[in-house]
Amino acid sequence: MPTTDRLLLGAEVNGEPNTQSLKLANRHGLVAGATGTGKTVTLQRLAEQFSDAGVAVFAADIKGDLCGLGALGAPQGKIAERIASMPWLNHQPQAYPVTLWDIQGISGHPLRTTLTEMGPLLLGNLLELTDS
Incomplete structure (x- = not known):
């Protein structure tokens, strides 16, 4: 369980983390963008952070992009390089409960x-x- 009450959404241009209070994350949201802009990864990270905070997550995943949350990942190559370039992310691969x-x-x-x-x-x- 994280010790923070904030969701990590990304980073500013200067590298400062951009966060949202977990208390205020109970509203509707929209994640939109062109192909390859990170929509799926954004949804995965939000689901992970909500799960870490003890919040049950329901995701209608028609294409099956999010079901990989149930398996422990081992980032390699360019993905591992990208994660290393974002130290504020504190990414630790783990499996999440998925039904x-x-x-x-x-x-x-x-x-x-x-x-x-x-x-x-x-x-x-x-x-x-x-x-x-």
Whole structure:
């Protein structure tokens, strides 16, 4: 558990950490940007910090980008260099508790839904349908 009551959001140009009070982090937020600008990493870091603070995190992760939080990482190459360039980050790789929902109930927590709530894209994916 961290000893701080602040979320680390990034750093200013001069290297000073940019933080947000954990007490004030109970509002809606939007993370938007072009491809490759760090949206997924930002969401991962927020989920990690909330989890460290004892806050349960629910993330609707359609593409599966965030499910890697459940495994201990071992940064290498350019990623390790980037982390080393940000000493204020104090990054220590660790695994976080993750429960994945599974519509089929095979490899995760079963999700109960009806066919009408699924929609054509999800239903077509479950049935492994092709465009034809």
